[in-house]
Amino acid sequence: MGVSPGLRVHEARVRSCEPCARDTMRLVIESGELAASILPGQFMQIAVPGDGSHILRIPLSFSRANGDGSIELIFAVVGEGTERLACVEAGAMLSVVGPCGQGWELPDADGRCLLVAGGVGLPPIVAACEMLYAAGRGCDVVIGARTAELLVRDEVEALRSIAGVKIATDDGSEGHAGFVTDVMQSLIDEGPYAQAYSCGPTPMMAGVAKIAGEAGIACQVSLERLMGCGFGVCNCCNVELATGGYASCCTDGPVFDAREVAW
Ligand SMILES: Cc1cc2nc3c(=O)[nH]c(=O)nc-3n(C[C@H](O)[C@H](O)[C@H](O)COP(=O)(O)OP(=O)(O)OC[C@H]3O[C@@H](n4cnc5c(N)ncnc54)[C@H](O)[C@@H]3O)c2cc1C
Numbered sequence: 001m002g003v004s005p006g007l008r009v010h011e012a013r014v015r016s017c018e019p020c021a022r023d024t025m026r027l028v029i030e031s032g033e034l035a036a037s038i039l040p041g042q043f044m045q046i047a048v049p050g051d052g053s054h055i056l057r058i059p060l061s062f063s064r065a066n067g068d069g070s071i072e073l074i075f076a077v078v079g080e081g082t083e084r085l086a087c088v089e090a091g092a093m094l095s096v097v098g099p100c101g102q103g104w105e106l107p108d109a110d111g112r113c114l115l116v117a118g119g120v121g122l123p124p125i126v127a128a129c130e131m132l133y134a135a136g137r138g139c140d141v142v143i144g145a146r147t148a149e150l151l152v153r154d155e156v157e158a159l160r161s162i163a164g165v166k167i168a169t170d171d172g173s174e175g176h177a178g179f180v181t182d183v184m185q186s187l188i189d190e191g192p193y194a195q196a197y198s199c200g201p202t203p204m205m206a207g208v209a210k211i212a213g214e215a216g217i218a219c220q221v222s223l224e225r226l227m228g229c230g231f232g233v234c235n236c237c238n239v240e241l242a243t244g245g246y247a248s249c250c251t252d253g254p255v256f257d258a259r260e261v262a263w
């Protein structure tokens with residue numbers, strides 16, 4: 001599909017970087033041009049501060065791009081890059097490549113939408129929900145986490161103001177004890193949906209795609225792959241397709257029609 005229009009390097013100022021759940025940070029950056037051009041479901045490649053000799057840019061989705069030029073991101077601290085990023089202070093400048101990839105599409109069919117997020121798959125699902133709300137579409141959102149301490153509370157509350165929200169935790173510490181897919185299945189059994197949207201761990205999205213497929217509901221998924229460049233030149237982010245062959249996660253995705261993916 002090629003790189004997205006407007007893709008370039010931006011110098012973004014850090015407005016804040018603070019914990020928002022266990023091992024999870026909310027980063028707010030300021031870049032008027034990127035905020036005005038990035039679309040829900042697209043992502044950016046952030047250079048981590050410090051020695052860049054052995055560490056690649058980090059691909060991150062965003063939850064909101066605001067009219068004041070700020071962009072809100074949520075990330076889990078999982079390795080050296082995200083550990084270093086978690087230490088940035090207000091006023092620091094970050095080199096950010098974006099907008100990258102293809103984002104969410106509005107549904108073709110009329111009716112309510114069902115959104116399913118697992119772990120730090122939440123940010124692009126927040127962006128999808130706000131996009132659908134702005135388009136006048138009703139939504140139900142299922143948010144899954146391993147345990148309640150990993151839920152990003154203020155995002156859950158923000159979603160409650162524009163959508164129906166259900167929680168599932170693996171350990172039963174909040175909401176349904178079990179998988180998001182259990183909750184998704186019971187919602188589908190209760191009422192019709194026009195489209196499903198999902199982002200989270202690959203096995204979870206495979207389950208979401210299967211349930212949506214069996215129910216005859218179109219489903220978009222936002223996939224994660226290890227990424228080098230983020231704009232189609234290093235060939236390290238292949239997604240195997242159901243029809244054979246491969247697509248690039250960074251330029252053809254990260255959002256794909258779930259039926260296109262070889263799960
Ligand atoms: C399009 C896209 C959007 C993303 N959006 C978000 C987001 O909004 N919030 C968020 O918390 N994370 C997001 N990620 C994942 C994030 O990029 C990785 O967690 C991050 O790059 C890890 O860097 P690190 O140096 O801290 O960890 P590393 O030391 O590189 O790795 C630590 C662990 O994380 C795994 N990992 C590393 N990179 C990725 C990756 N690209 N995808 C999946 N697993 C990875 C490694 O296999 C390893 O198990 C996204 C990834 C992609 C491809």
Ligand code: FES
Nearest residue numbers: 229230234235250
């Ligand atoms: S990350 Fe380089 S081609 Fe996709």
